[in-house]
Amino acid sequence: MRGLIYLLFIIGLPVALLAQEQQAPAEEQQAPAGEQQAPAEGGEQPAPAGGGGEIEEEETVVGVAEYKIEDAMKPIVDLQLKPFEPVDSFILMKEKGLEKRLPAGIDKELSEVVKLNNPFLRRPVYPKMVVDKIVINLGKFPKPDKWKIVIYNSAGIPVKTFEGRGGLPKKIEWDGISDKGTPVIRPGERFTYRVYLERKSGAKRREVREIPEIVGFAISDPKGNNMVYLNTEYIFQPGRANLQPDGEERIVEMLNFVKEKYRGNGPVEVYVYATNNFLYEDRAKVLKELILKNAPIDPEKLRIKQGYFGPGAKYERIEVKFRD
Numbered sequence: 001m002r003g004l005i006y007l008l009f010i011i012g013l014p015v016a017l018l019a020q021e022q023q024a025p026a027e028e029q030q031a032p033a034g035e036q037q038a039p040a041e042g043g044e045q046p047a048p049a050g051g052g053g054e055i056e057e058e059e060t061v062v063g064v065a066e067y068k069i070e071d072a073m074k075p076i077v078d079l080q081l082k083p084f085e086p087v088d089s090f091i092l093m094k095e096k097g098l099e100k101r102l103p104a105g106i107d108k109e110l111s112e113v114v115k116l117n118n119p120f121l122r123r124p125v126y127p128k129m130v131v132d133k134i135v136i137n138l139g140k141f142p143k144p145d146k147w148k149i150v151i152y153n154s155a156g157i158p159v160k161t162f163e164g165r166g167g168l169p170k171k172i173e174w175d176g177i178s179d180k181g182t183p184v185i186r187p188g189e190r191f192t193y194r195v196y197l198e199r200k201s202g203a204k205r206r207e208v209r210e211i212p213e214i215v216g217f218a219i220s221d222p223k224g225n226n227m228v229y230l231n232t233e234y235i236f237q238p239g240r241a242n243l244q245p246d247g248e249e250r251i252v253e254m255l256n257f258v259k260e261k262y263r264g265n266g267p268v269e270v271y272v273y274a275t276n277n278f279l280y281e282d283r284a285k286v287l288k289e290l291i292l293k294n295a296p297i298d299p300e301k302l303r304i305k306q307g308y309f310g311p312g313a314k315y316e317r318i319e320v321k322f323r324d
Helices: 002-029 087-099 108-116 247-261 277-294
Strands: 134-137 146-152 158-165 171-174 192-198 204-210 216-220 225-231 268-273 302-306 317-323
Touching (some): 225 247, 247 317
Antiparallel strands (some): 216 225
């Protein structure tokens, strides 16, 4: 029995001592009754005992976010870009609505870089040399009773006729199509026109003038056929495959028309008219690289072929043909 009591005493003693050590710090932290604990240096005065003051709640600053996460997750479904729709016209029509939904932190410079490097974008070039109509400014003529204007190619063959009664119009616009309904424009070729005037008295007048040089020309017909012609002199150096200083700009201008009309269906055929086979092959390589770099055309649908000159004068040129 004594052994059991002695064993309980030995076990209980350390436990009691440990409990006293834990209780002591807690008692030291309590100030004596009726005394106020001194504040720490630089600290705030505690509130008086017995409710002499109220503890102020910590102020919470709440700001309104400019963009909400749930808004950022909403897809912009009403600004869809159609396949092969030119990006510049897409932006022109809808960019204001799109910009309102983009974070303000996006740099303007960055957005411009994205636009300029998009192959769908029609890049503006200056001066513009690829046109879709020839404007003939007639100037002042005596008022006739009947008039006729005939356009001739370089061989002197009439290709297009305009006529009417009364005073002449100030200008005539020609789409490059002959009276037979076929395109007759060849960049590099010189065209002339003659103005025929006639009065009831029998008096007649004829005047010959030259149409300004045609650098590039684009034609579209109601059947969906599209053609672009470009004078090679403005792209390559004479007899070489080296580009002129603004040669790439002329290719870009030609491709602007392709981007506007082409929808990715069917082939894009490029005919290169050169004076010899070696020159054709060298220029064809350069053209292929420039076209694939500046336009979203499937390489499998891009077909570059050699153009063969017909009888008569040889005009080095590039012809691009495709359907809508």
